[in-house]
C-alpha cells in the first residue's frame with residue numbers, strides 16, 4: 001500500500017475512535033476506558049511507523065526537515081497528554097476535558113501531516129518509492145502490534 005494511504009487510514013480510524021469515546025456518557029465508564037486503551041495502542045503503533053520509517057526518510061529532504069522536526073515535537077505533546085489521561089479515573093470529571101485537549105492537539109497534528117507534510121512527501125518521492133515505504137511501514141505495523149499484544153499478555 002502507498003505510504004500516504006496507510007497513514008491516512010490510521011488517522012481516519014483514530015478520529016472514529018475519538019468520536020466513539022466522546023459519545024460515552026457517565027454510564028459507560030468501562031467502555032470509555034477500553035476504547036481509550038485501544039486508541040493508545042493504535043497511536044503507539046502509528047507513531048512508531050512514522051518515527052522509525054516515514055519521518056527519517058522524509059527528513060533527508062532539506063525542504064521537509066523543519067516540518068518533520070515539528071512533527072516529532074507534536075508527537076511528544078500528544079504522548080504527554082495521553083499519559084496524563086491514563087492517570088485520571090475514566091469516571092472522573094476531569095477525564096473528558098483533558099481528553100478534549102488531547103483531541104485538539106492530535107487533530108492539529110493530523111491536519112499538518114495530511115496538508116503540508118503529505119504535499120512535501122508527494123514532491124520528494126516517486127510512486128514506486130511511496131509504495132516501497134508503505135510496504136516497510138505495513139510490516140513494522142504488524143510487528144509493533146504483535147509486540148504490544150505480547151506485552152499485554154505478560155502483564156495479565
Ligand SMILES: [Fe+2]
Pocket residue numbers: 007011046050110113
Ligand atoms: Fe500520523
Ligand SMILES: [Fe+2]
Pocket residue numbers: 047050071075109113
Ligand atoms: Fe504523526
